[in-house]
Amino acid sequence: xxxxxFARGRITFLRRTVAEHAAYExxxxxxxEDFVLAVNEITTNAVVHGGGHGRLRLWSHAGLLWCEVxxxxxxxxxxxxxxxxxxxxxxxxxxxLWLTRMLCDHITIVSGPGGTVVTFAATRG
Numbered sequence: 001x002x003x004x005x006f007a008r009g010r011i012t013f014l015r016r017t018v019a020e021h022a023a024y025e026x027x028x029x030x031x032x033e034d035f036v037l038a039v040n041e042i043t044t045n046a047v048v049h050g051g052g053h054g055r056l057r058l059w060s061h062a063g064l065l066w067c068e069v070x071x072x073x074x075x076x077x078x079x080x081x082x083x084x085x086x087x088x089x090x091x092x093x094x095x096x097l098w099l100t101r102m103l104c105d106h107i108t109i110v111s112g113p114g115g116t117v118v119t120f121a122a123t124r125g
Contacts, residue, residue: 001057001058001059002017002018002021002056002057002058002059003055003056003057003058004017004055004056005053005054005055005056006043006046006047006053006054006055006056007047007052007053007054008047008052008053011040011043011044011047014039014043014056015036015039015040015043018035018036018039018056018058018067019032019036021058022035022036022058022065025058025060025065025124026060026065026124027065027122027124031122031123031124034103034104034122035065035067035103035104035122037099037103038067038099038100038103038104038120038122039056039067039069041095041096041097041099041100042067042069042096042097042100042118042120043056043069044096045069045071045096045097045118046069046070046071046073046116049071049073050071050072050073050115050116051071051072051073051115053071053072054069054070054071054072055069055070055071056068056069056070060124063123063124064105064106064121064122064123064124065121065122065123065124066119066120066121067119067120067121068117068118068119069117069118069119070115070116070117070118071115071116072114072115073115073116074113075111075112075113075114075115075116076109076111076116080111097109097118100118100120103122104120104121104122105121105122105123106119106120106121107119107120107121108120
């Protein structure tokens, strides 16, 4: 299991650490690249929208590699819909949660005024 706190300026280091741990846990090739991209998107969201820092937890269970990212920001905005189509256009933000849904096998999002927790998983192997 990997547990780490992160903040702005540490995302690149975190991405490398997660890639090494995920490879050790059995992800490889495109699965590994997709998982690390999802981690990058969600941790960047935590830094940009969730108070500038967060906590990450990574573990294996039942053939899946799980990641949980938690922040202490204000939560998702009112009216946010979790299953919306991809954002229009190629510029701007708003793609992180959508991309994570596309790249991973499982995702849950719990959000409120005390922060957001995003948990996602990819099949190992």
